[in-house]
Amino acid sequence: MAKSQPLPPEKFAETVKAARDGDADAFGLLYSTIYRELYYIARTSLRSEADAADAVSDAVLDAFRSIGKLRDEAAFRAWMFKILTAKIKQKQREYANAPAELDELPEGALPSGAFSYLSPELNEAMGLLTRDERLLLTMQALGGYQTRELAKIFGSTDSAVRSKLTRIRSKLRAALEEETGREQYA
Amino acid sequence: MRNEFLENENALQEAVNAELDAVIVPESLSPEQMVNRLKAEKRKGIHLSKKAEFRAIAALCASLILVVSISAAVNRERQMPLSASACYMDNAGSYHTLYQQARYLVAQNKKTRNFDLFSRKKYAIEDAVFLNGKNSAISEMPTADAAPRDTGRDVSDTITQVDGITEADVVKCDGDAIYYLKNGVLTYLPITDGKFGAEQTISLPTRTTNYKGDLYLTEQGVTVVYSSYANAELNGMVSVISYTHDENGKLVQSGTSCQEGYLVDTRVADGMLYLVSSTSKYFDRSIKESDLHSYVPSCGASFDEFVEAEDILIPEHWDNCTNGISYTLVSAVDLQTAEIRDNKALAGSSGTIYMTKNAMYLSSYDGDKTRISRISYENGTITPVATTLIDGSPINQYAMHETEDAFFVAASGYVTLSADDGRTAVRGGLQNFLYSFDLSMKQLDRVSFAEGEQLKAVNYVDNFAYVVTFYQTDPLFCIDFTNPQSLKICDEFKVSGYSTFLYPWKEHLFSFGVESDNGMNGIKLMMYDTNENGDLTMLDDHIWAYGMNDNWWWESDDWHDDHFYENFYESPAITDYKSLYIHPEKNLLAVPLNVYGSNAANYYVFMRFNEQTKQFEEIQRVPFPSDPNMCLMRCLSVDNVFYLIADNYIQSVDGNSFEVIEGKTI
Numbered sequence: 001m002a003k004s005q006p007l008p009p010e011k012f013a014e015t016v017k018a019a020r021d022g023d024a025d026a027f028g029l030l031y032s033t034i035y036r037e038l039y040y041i042a043r044t045s046l047r048s049e050a051d052a053a054d055a056v057s058d059a060v061l062d063a064f065r066s067i068g069k070l071r072d073e074a075a076f077r078a079w080m081f082k083i084l085t086a087k088i089k090q091k092q093r094e095y096a097n098a099p100a101e102l103d104e105l106p107e108g109a110l111p112s113g114a115f116s117y118l119s120p121e122l123n124e125a126m127g128l129l130t131r132d133e134r135l136l137l138t139m140q141a142l143g144g145y146q147t148r149e150l151a152k153i154f155g156s157t158d159s160a161v162r163s164k165l166t167r168i169r170s171k172l173r174a175a176l177e178e179e180t181g182r183e184q185y186a
Numbered sequence: 187m188r189n190e191f192l193e194n195e196n197a198l199q200e201a202v203n204a205e206l207d208a209v210i211v212p213e214s215l216s217p218e219q220m221v222n223r224l225k226a227e228k229r230k231g232i233h234l235s236k237k238a239e240f241r242a243i244a245a246l247c248a249s250l251i252l253v254v255s256i257s258a259a260v261n262r263e264r265q266m267p268l269s270a271s272a273c274y275m276d277n278a279g280s281y282h283t284l285y286q287q288a289r290y291l292v293a294q295n296k297k298t299r300n301f302d303l304f305s306r307k308k309y310a311i312e313d314a315v316f317l318n319g320k321n322s323a324i325s326e327m328p329t330a331d332a333a334p335r336d337t338g339r340d341v342s343d344t345i346t347q348v349d350g351i352t353e354a355d356v357v358k359c360d361g362d363a364i365y366y367l368k369n370g371v372l373t374y375l376p377i378t379d380g381k382f383g384a385e386q387t388i389s390l391p392t393r394t395t396n397y398k399g400d401l402y403l404t405e406q407g408v409t410v411v412y413s414s415y416a417n418a419e420l421n422g423m424v425s426v427i428s429y430t431h432d433e434n435g436k437l438v439q440s441g442t443s444c445q446e447g448y449l450v451d452t453r454v455a456d457g458m459l460y461l462v463s464s465t466s467k468y469f470d471r472s473i474k475e476s477d478l479h480s481y482v483p484s485c486g487a488s489f490d491e492f493v494e495a496e497d498i499l500i501p502e503h504w505d506n507c508t509n510g511i512s513y514t515l516v517s518a519v520d521l522q523t524a525e526i527r528d529n530k531a532l533a534g535s536s537g538t539i540y541m542t543k544n545a546m547y548l549s550s551y552d553g554d555k556t557r558i559s560r561i562s563y564e565n566g567t568i569t570p571v572a573t574t575l576i577d578g579s580p581i582n583q584y585a586m587h588e589t590e591d592a593f594f595v596a597a598s599g600y601v602t603l604s605a606d607d608g609r610t611a612v613r614g615g616l617q618n619f620l621y622s623f624d625l626s627m628k629q630l631d632r633v634s635f636a637e638g639e640q641l642k643a644v645n646y647v648d649n650f651a652y653v654v655t656f657y658q659t660d661p662l663f664c665i666d667f668t669n670p671q672s673l674k675i676c677d678e679f680k681v682s683g684y685s686t687f688l689y690p691w692k693e694h695l696f697s698f699g700v701e702s703d704n705g706m707n708g709i710k711l712m713m714y715d716t717n718e719n720g721d722l723t724m725l726d727d728h729i730w731a732y733g734m735n736d737n738w739w740w741e742s743d744d745w746h747d748d749h750f751y752e753n754f755y756e757s758p759a760i761t762d763y764k765s766l767y768i769h770p771e772k773n774l775l776a777v778p779l780n781v782y783g784s785n786a787a788n789y790y791v792f793m794r795f796n797e798q799t800k801q802f803e804e805i806q807r808v809p810f811p812s813d814p815n816m817c818l819m820r821c822l823s824v825d826n827v828f829y830l831i832a833d834n835y836i837q838s839v840d841g842n843s844f845e846v847i848e849g850k851t852i
Contacts, residue, residue: 053215
C-alpha cells in the first residue's frame, strides 16, 4: 500500500480552516494525509495492534475537539503527532503500572504482540534503542520533519533534539563497532 | 547489524518508509470510517470548545439510565453441542516414549518447507487418554501447618476471591513485620505501632532484572515464589524458597524447589501451595535421548530433576503437532518446607486460573476458543477431572465462579461462524457470553450479550453475575444464575466509562474503573444498590476527572505532555486491583492516585460510603514525597495504623488523624 497522499499547500490551509469550523469531512481529508504514519508510529511504540488503533482513534477524537486551538495551519501534521505521542505515553504508563507480562520476560526479550520490523537489520538496530529513542528516530526517518517540529512533538528544544539524535547515532555506531570487533575475534 | 544505517543517512529513512508501505492499517482507522465516527460524535456534541459544555453533556450522559427489557437484550443461544468430556489422559509411560514422539515430530517437520519454530499446536486434554492413573498421591503426606503466624493483631490481608483460598502478593504483613518483594530482593521490615525497625534484605539466589514474584506468609516465616531466567537456553524456572526465623529473628532459607516454565499463578489452600507454570519444548534434529532437558519438563529440588514419565499427560494423537509441545505444570508444594508433594504436566499452555475449596480451574487458549479444565487437588493429589471448550476467553479469575453444583464463566472473544454457504468459516464480531456447566463440565446453558463490546469486569454476588462491557458506554449487566440451566439477564445499566473491578460492599456492589465520555476522562468509583430481583440502582459515583487543558496551546511555550491535560489522573489500581484497600466492615476504602500536570502529586485517598446520604465521602488524601515516577503499590492496616507502600517508599499513617507517623525509603 502506498503512503498517505499529501494535499497541495493552498488546499491544505483551506481544509484546516474548514475543519476548525467543525467540518468532519474536511478533518477526514486532513487525516487521510497522515493516518498511515500515525498508525505506524503507534504500532512501533505499543504492544498490540488494538492498543495502537485505540491510541490513534483517541488522538483523532481529541484533535477534532481541539482543532480550534491550532492557529498555524501548516503545523497540523506535527500537532497531530504531538497529541498521538501523549496518547502513546499514557498507554505506556498503563503498561508500566500493570503487573505485567514484561516482568515475566528475560532482559531484552520483547513482550508478545510487540511490533517487529520486517527488515531484520532494522529490527536489530531499533532493538538497541530505548522506547523514546526508537520513537524519535522513527519520526525523523519518516521524513519531512524539521528539528523544530520534532522538538514540539517531543516537548523539547531544537538543540536538545539535535543532540539527542546525534547521541542515538553514536549509540548505534558503538554497538556496531562492538559487534564488528566480536566477529573479528570469533 | 548492517552499518548502512550509519554510513548512509538515507538508508534508515528508506528502510522505515519501506516498512510504512507494508503496514496494514485496521479498517476501523480508514479515513471513511473515521469521518463517520467524527460525524456521530459531533451529533453527540463533541465539537464544543468550552470545557463547561463538555461537563454538562458528560453529566447528562452519565445520568442516562436504561433498563432494557430482557427479551430484547437476550440473544438466547441454541443449545450448543455439549463439549464436556471426562478428562482422559495418556501418561507418557516412559521418557523413551516421549523421545520417540519428539523424533517423530522432527521427522514430520522435515517434510514441511516452511519450518516455523514458533508455530505451536496446543494439545487438548481431551485428545489424550489417561491409562492407568498413577495418582501418585501421597497418602502419608503430612498435613502442612502453614497458616500465617497469629500475632493477635487486626491485620488486613490481600484481596481474595474465594474465602479459604489465600492469594499471593508482593507485600504481606503478619502484624509484627512487613515482607516486601521487589526486583529479586526480599525485605523484612519489623513494625511497631507505625514505627519501623531494622530491616533485613535477602537477595534471591537467581536474581534477574525482569522477574515476577509472589509471597505467602507461613507459621514460621515467609515463602517466596518467583520466575527467573537463570539460563537463556532453558525456558525459565519458577523457584519456591521458604524462609524461617532463626533464634535471633533473622530470616534464613529453610527449603527450596523449582519447576520449569514461567509463573502463571499460585494459590494456597489448607497449607498447601498450588503452583502453575507453563513451558514449551521445541524439537529439532539435534535432539538426543540422553538430554532430558530438551524434551522432559523439570520439576523437583533442583533443575536437574524431572517430572516422572507417568505424571506427564500427553495427547493420544501426535499427528496434529508441528515441532513442539507446550506443557502446563501443576504442583502441590508444602508451603512450610517448599517440598513438592505431587505434580502433573498437562499438555497445553495455561492462562487464567480460578480455585475454590473443591477444585482448580485452568483456562488455556486454543485458537479462538478457550479450554477450561477442572482439576481436583484433594489431599494434595492433583487429578484432572473434566474439560470443556468455550468461545472467547475469561478476562481474569473473577470471570469464573463455582457453586455447590455448577460452574460459571463469562467470556469475551471473536467467534468463528459459518458463512451462508454453510461450509466456510468466517470470523465473526466480538461477542460476550455467560456459560453455565455442571461439575463434570457439561454445558447447561449459555447467554450472549453486548455484541461488539469488550468485556471489562465480572463478579458474582449471591445468585447474580455482574458483568461490565465497554465500547462507547459501560453497560453493567446483571445475570441471574439461580437456575444454571436457564440464565436470565435481569438488568442492563448504562453509564459512561467502564469498570475494571467489581467487589461486593455489604448489600451493595462497588465498582472501580475509568470515566470516559465526551472528552472527560478520569478515575471513577461507583456504588450500586442491588435487590433480590437483580435490579440495579446507582447510588453514587465519584470521579477524579480531567479534560483537555483549555490553556494548553500548541503555539505556546508550554510543551510539556502532562499539561496537555489538566490534572491528569491515573491509578495503578486500573491494572492492579490489589493496590486498592477495600474494607466494607470498617466502611473504608483507599485508592492510589497519581496526579500529573500542574498539581503533580501521588496520594492514597481514603474514602467512606455514607449510608445516610448514599454518597462517597473523601476522608483524607495522604501524599507521598514528590516523585513523578513513583508507583503506588499497596495499603495495609494493622490495628489502627495504615502502611502505605510505593515501589521506593513506605510510610505509616495514624488511622484516626491520618497524620504520617514515619516515612522510609525502601
